[in-house]
Amino acid sequence: MGKNPGKQKLKRRHHTVPRLLLRRFADGERLVRVPLRGGEPMLVGVGDVTVRRDFYSMRTEDGQLDDTVENLLSDLEGQAAPVIRKIIQERLWPLPVDDRAILGQWIAAQYVRIPAVRQANNEIFDQLTKIMVAAGGKPEMRRLLEEQSGEPVTDEEVEAMWDEMTDFNSYDAELSVNDQMLMMGRSMETAYDAMMNRSWGLCRFERKTLLLSDHPVTLMRDPRQPEWRGVGLANAAAILVPIDRRAAIFMQPPGIPDHELPASTRVARELNHRFAWNSRIELFHHPEDNPLAGIELPPVMSYEAEFSQTAEDFVRPDGLTETA
8 A cells, every 4th residue: 555645744853952952062964972971982873863753653542643732842942043143143132022932932832842841740640649549448449440341340359450450669650641631832932931920031151161961951949949949940049951062051040131141151160060060861062062170960860750658658558547
């Protein structure tokens, strides 16, 4: 059977860091990849890094892959490219309202499209799912089994399923990609609003250069906040975004007009340190640059979310009616 000539080929190799940004740190189509798990820095092609198969592909009702989200991200990248060229080549700053909105959408997308966000969502979902199992106890387990089978189940069947489901280390509960994409869309709207309400500063470097993280948008903690309080878009002292090997945007609390910030060796080093420690697996830089000089590489992060209590703390075999 011949292929449908009118059907567009499905995009399956998805960049979690867009090519537009990778090329800003590349010599043509090549850049240096620095792995955090050890190994030597290596010259690699832009098309071969931060690629995950079907990462943004949803599933249709009939089970087919749908690359609509990947296409939307590509369209947004195409809109952002000329805005970044204006900033870098034409030295335009501050940005006109329309260009600022486009770049804000693009940066918001970078903040929510990264693998760390998906991992955090899965870790939270996994923990909540297991807490519900633990707290519901065997009565809830029986109800669910009977709902699925449509008939009564034996005590032995309930006991076996309870033992299996309370062996929490033996399995992970994960959200579907469709649910992840819906959450990504909602989170992008929230991130966009938070970013657009901030004051934007641009720092250009003439001699010093920047590195690129595999998770490009970095939140800077407010030193006045207590250590136990997390840092997010709402309370970050600044949101730091490299848009070129010689330029970065600082999104600061509102109150002053968009402006340019003075560049220095100290500022470049501070930015590169923060970008490096926001990475999860790898860093990138231009083949002619050495932005990691004097910077200790971070360890690979094995988790994204921290919990003060785990599902084991909520185990109630007889359900919530059991007295502690």
